[in-house]
Amino acid sequence: MKSRFAPSPTGYLHIGGARTALFAWAWAKKQQGQFVLRIEDTDRERSTQASVDAILDGMNWLGLAHDEGPFYQTQRFDRYQEIIEQLLSENKAYYCECSKERLQVLRDELTEKGEKAKYDGCCRDKKLKSGVVRFKNPLTGFVTFKDAVKGQISIGNQELDDLIIARSDGTPTYNLTVVVDDHDMDIDTVIRGDDHINNTPRQINLYEALGWSLPKFAHLPMILGSDGARLSKRHGAVSVMAYRDEGFLPEALLNYLVRLGWSHGDQEIFSLSEIVELFDLENINKAPASFNQEKLLWLNQEYIKTSSVENLLKNLAWHLDNQSVDTSKGPVIEAVIKHLQERSKTLVEMVDSLKMFYHDFDEFDKKLAAKQFKDSQPIELLLTKLEVLDDWVADNIKEQIKQTCEELGIGFGKIGQPFRLALSGNGNAGNIDVVAQLVGKDRTLARLQMALDYIAQHSH
Numbered sequence: 001m002k003s004r005f006a007p008s009p010t011g012y013l014h015i016g017g018a019r020t021a022l023f024a025w026a027w028a029k030k031q032q033g034q035f036v037l038r039i040e041d042t043d044r045e046r047s048t049q050a051s052v053d054a055i056l057d058g059m060n061w062l063g064l065a066h067d068e069g070p071f072y073q074t075q076r077f078d079r080y081q082e083i084i085e086q087l088l089s090e091n092k093a094y095y096c097e098c099s100k101e102r103l104q105v106l107r108d109e110l111t112e113k114g115e116k117a118k119y120d121g122c123c124r125d126k127k128l129k130s131g132v133v134r135f136k137n138p139l140t141g142f143v144t145f146k147d148a149v150k151g152q153i154s155i156g157n158q159e160l161d162d163l164i165i166a167r168s169d170g171t172p173t174y175n176l177t178v179v180v181d182d183h184d185m186d187i188d189t190v191i192r193g194d195d196h197i198n199n200t201p202r203q204i205n206l207y208e209a210l211g212w213s214l215p216k217f218a219h220l221p222m223i224l225g226s227d228g229a230r231l232s233k234r235h236g237a238v239s240v241m242a243y244r245d246e247g248f249l250p251e252a253l254l255n256y257l258v259r260l261g262w263s264h265g266d267q268e269i270f271s272l273s274e275i276v277e278l279f280d281l282e283n284i285n286k287a288p289a290s291f292n293q294e295k296l297l298w299l300n301q302e303y304i305k306t307s308s309v310e311n312l313l314k315n316l317a318w319h320l321d322n323q324s325v326d327t328s329k330g331p332v333i334e335a336v337i338k339h340l341q342e343r344s345k346t347l348v349e350m351v352d353s354l355k356m357f358y359h360d361f362d363e364f365d366k367k368l369a370a371k372q373f374k375d376s377q378p379i380e381l382l383l384t385k386l387e388v389l390d391d392w393v394a395d396n397i398k399e400q401i402k403q404t405c406e407e408l409g410i411g412f413g414k415i416g417q418p419f420r421l422a423l424s425g426n427g428n429a430g431n432i433d434v435v436a437q438l439v440g441k442d443r444t445l446a447r448l449q450m451a452l453d454y455i456a457q458h459s460h
């Protein structure tokens, strides 16, 4: 069993493409089949190497490994040429020299009459020797197929015109290459976006003309933005790699994508192996799916919470580098991650919170400092106690905070808040005793001293 993902390299890998890839991948894996990656780069003007790289990077980051490929259509021109010549010699295709102007006039006339604009077959029997090559679409009858998602679809051949299979420069067009490739690559399920559903009857006619057996088709409904319009840039990030940059875990995005148009009862959280085990074509929704950032963020947080520290560390590497965070001097990073994974919605947030454990800062958040650094006494007392604390662990630090409160007859907040700000610089820190333990004794004392200096400078 084989399925494929066949992107055109004309941009980055976007959310819709990634979902198609995931569904095709899961369908192959479920049946211990092969997943083929094919780069449809025949449109030489729009295809770029940068975009090929972006697609490969995106697939790689998502962990959707292909078993075969990547195949490049530009390397298969000889094969397409062979098929085009075969169709010409069998009188199943013909050259057409109709000028752009003639076609335009034809289109205008038909549109004016309220008819569907289609080619009139003018060159069908002229036996020309050059021009574009058109496929002789059957003139009568119906093309009927059962789409795994949409159900039975039937289109009258009269609605289909003689499709161009080769441009005048000889290069093949999408509908021809996709049929040749899906056949040659033994694809038995074609899973793709429903923007291609109108191409399918034409492709089926080509399969039949070539005497090839048909694959199964599953056309996925669109993905819409929150306003009901087709998902696009104006709804936020649509490139898969932008989600990496924003701090999403690939497994959270995959989990989100699998639910975008497919369901298994009410289940929301799916591990990759569950996706492979449970995925099926029957439960793909017929209606378009709505992209919901909030839900994706929720899932990401769930995944960060439950992920192994090693996995988080692996995924954090890029972010640490990107934000130039050097973790070589400071606490063992695994301990910091463990502390932060409960409280981070994204990896970007995690790296932000992680900085205070490794980097010193020059100043405190001004607004918070003005509010919380007023009274030096609690900080002074805590500092003297911590200076002589030998066993620098959270419980002992907590005890010193408690004693400071008791001796001064103040509530925890009076020391907890300033201590938190002193340690973090911005007030964002979790359990203060755990944070202090991780920040380490030297840095903690230095930061408390810095808070005292601040108070001294601002006290008149």
Ligand code: GLU
Binding pocket: 005, 006, 007, 008, 040, 178, 191, 192, 193, 196
């Ligand atoms: N290359 C086509 C696209 O990116 C997909 C073709 C297909 O899956 O049949 O839209």
